[in-house]
Amino acid sequence: MTETAPATRARIRFDTRTLLTLAAIGAAAGVVVIPTAWAAQVLWAAIxxxxxxxxVPYVLPGVIAQAVVPQPGSALITGLVAGLISIPFVGGVGPLTLFVFVAVLQELPSLVTAWRFRGIGMALVTALVLSAAYAAYWAVTLNAEAFAGWVRITAIALLVVTILLSTLLGLAIAAGLRRAGIRPRR
Incomplete structure (x- = not known):
């Protein structure tokens, strides 16, 4: 009779330095989203x-986190910290749920490919997945049917362009952070 070793799963580990890096990115995003959340209410009512x-501030932290710390869960940790930071200042958990929603969508393409692919190509694929899901979210939660067709099309096109440009901006910021020496230990 032969014995087989129990199946072991690879564990994702974050050292303290990495967690602090992700927390710093998330904290910065959480502070940036405070005025943005209030301005978004005015923007929604006016235009x-x-x-x-x-x-933009919901997309940036996950992109930066995934580019600086290319590990599973980095966008999710950063989004969670950003959302938690913003709760006391925006009057509810709306930004927290949105940060986590965006972070999960940012992790999804990497999860599907088992985190084998990184770089600008994967970041842009992730941005397109996020754009499609966010457009559907927007259509359902913000009652898109109440608007004229051209408003819906323009809003969704602007959303897609904004997410793609935010992704490119996030990659540029991450490159600057890496040049400054902020990177995970090898």
């Missing part, structure tokens, strides 16, 4: 077609 511009 709803421009509402997609308010997504």
């Amino acid at each position: 709803p077609v421009l509402y997609g511009l308010a997504v």
Whole structure:
């Protein structure tokens, strides 16, 4: 009779330095989203077609985190910290749920490919996945049917462009952070 070793799963480990890096990125995003969350309410009431511009601070932390710390869960940890930081200042958990929603969508393409692919190509694929999901979220939660067709099309196009540009900006910020020496230990 032969014995087989129990199946072991690879554990994802974050050292303290990495967790502090992700927390710093998340804290910065949480502070940035405070005025943005309030401005988004005004923007929605005044010019709803421009509402997609308010997504920038929700997209940036996950992109930066995944580029600086290319490990599973980095966007999720950063999004969670960002959302928790913003709760006391925005009057609810709305930003927290949005940060986590965006972070999960940012992790999804990497999860599907088992974190084998990184770089600008994967970041842009992730941005397109996020754009499609966020457009569906926007259509359902913000009652898109109440608007004229051109408003919906323009708003979704602006949302997609904003998410793609936010992704490129996040990659540029991450490159600057890496040049400054902020990177995980090898």
